Amino acid sequence: MGATLGILGGGQLGRMTAMAAARLGIPCVVWTPDADSPASQVAAETIVAPWNDSQAAAVLAAKVDAVTLEFENVPLDAVRALTELVAVRPGARCLEVAQDRLLEKTFANDLGIATAPYRQVGSLDELGRAFQDIGGPAILKSRRLGYDGKGQTRLNQSGDAPLAWEEVGGVPCILEGFVPFEKEVSVIVGRGLDGACRAYDVMENHHENHILRRTLAPAAISPAVASQAQEIGARLASALDLVGLLAVEFFLLEDGTLMVNEIAPRPHNSGHWTIDACTVSQFEQLVRAVVDLPLGDPQRHSDAEMLNLLGNEASMVSDSLSQPGTCVHLYGKSEARAGRKMGHITMLRPRT
């Protein structure tokens, strides 16, 4: 097919994207600020440079036909500069929205899509007023750079405000009302240059200490709720004019209401099961969208349960290796810090 793909970021999502590209014979060039990244071990080439290095941008643009990204916190200025040189998919507008919890929620609400109630918080005074409005318990979240529960703290009563404000470092935030959800579910939608959307089955996620631990695919939810989640994913992707993947995390309330929690314009941890349970994985779907190949069929051939391997759990996979129906994935990270995502296991079962 002759294309070469650039990937911004060198983590496991970039690694698995490069491996999916390799299946299609598409070489990847990874741009990452970090030496010896998981993605660079499997990519044809790596550029190690900070995001503001305009020469690195020129070198990358000269080598590839299109660029995608494995995390949404690449600085917008760097993405915009790169966009002058080569197609970046998804584009800067998608990142802008996904990088900022306030824009993200506003964007969803403007489309008539529900989220948890929230207020913008720029000062301790505003935090106090927001808590009065929303009531407790509530979660104070930094608008930017939050992941795996980082930059978040809980307020149970108004007296918690000063400490919470200190904990998040006094950065621009939102205060989000606590939603008594029954399940957390997510959906991943691929969207091509022609606007065609293909959604994977909705999955159900279980977190521990704010880190994804376990995903079940498909989610044990009604077909109507599943369709609605897929439809919301496609609507958001289309409104963002996104080319690539959009992952949408939802709270599912007891009455069947779906509220968008977060969006991510990239492959998502909750979609790792698609590598082993679908003919076209989320990573391959991303590659296809970005280099303008036809999107693949997102149907699953098996049901799946995915478990993240955190910290030193990856050194204990020996038993899993010989379990029937069990697929083991490790990311080639040398240092097993506590809570760090080192790999995952997918257990396949006959399709229901």
Next chain:
Amino acid sequence: MGATLGILGGGQLGRMTAMAAARLGIPCVVWTPDADSPASQVAAETIVAPWNDSQAAAVLAAKVDAVTLEFENVPLDAVRALTELVAVRPGARCLEVAQDRLLEKTFANDLGIATAPYRQVGSLDELGRAFQDIGGPAILKSRRLGYDGKGQTRLNQSGDAPLAWEEVGGVPCILEGFVPFEKEVSVIVGRGLDGACRAYDVMENHHENHILRRTLAPAAISPAVASQAQEIGARLASALDLVGLLAVEFFLLEDGTLMVNEIAPRPHNSGHWTIDACTVSQFEQLVRAVVDLPLGDPQRHSDAEMLNLLGNEASMVSDSLSQPGTCVHLYGKSEARAGRKMGHITMLRPRT
């Protein structure tokens, strides 16, 4: 798991082995005489050097924990020299047998395993006598370096001998009696350092112009014949004390007799379906065996049909990309020569 794997050879089998190793977080160093090989595009590192380069052997041995190979025609001297420095799996004895059609057939027969009738042929005179013994039609095959029908020619009558002998270049040969087979089937067996064998389901192969075109898994054969093929595969692997994979191609006669046609101590084209239809592919099974991890479950979760993409067929996969249940693999080869294996497609169906 911390291991690093060396791979002798840089073709598509090495490429898919390196990709399977990457799933397990295992980096690969490829040794190949060819610059810009398919495997080098996805390996952590490549050594480009001829097989007799003893310095390259030392460099590879210093970087890896074990070495495997993606084709069996690495010169034995090179393999033996490397074995002094690092574990090579499968070992030189396996290659010695697999490199030589005469040794291969003798080895099988000595274990009581049937092959087509054959005679050793070292001269035109011997060819004449062999044809008298075996009768026509018969196939003259060079003992060494034959693949995809290369180094083979057919004799229908004794008068064909001189031309046939000229066609194979007068090299040491065997003359093989033509077997009126009903099907060609194959099996792939993984064997660990501890001697444990795990066989994949037997598959059925269809060739065109001596090149594999299509594989069906499982083969449409009786369970008894399938078990027997798996048992023969395990018996051959054990007798060779092989660590890694053994692929065995059989002729299946109408009366249910299995005759070994060829063996290959490496991943095999007829096993590519295992990437998409099994939790542990033939390539991952090889990696596990060679770096001494537990072998995986070889059960298929889906039935599969594999089609090779030859020559410029790879440029016409656009339709396949959007077909449900269809997995497309391309090998990153730049030049699409006629008959060259450029990629393959696997179509999955619910398990029968």
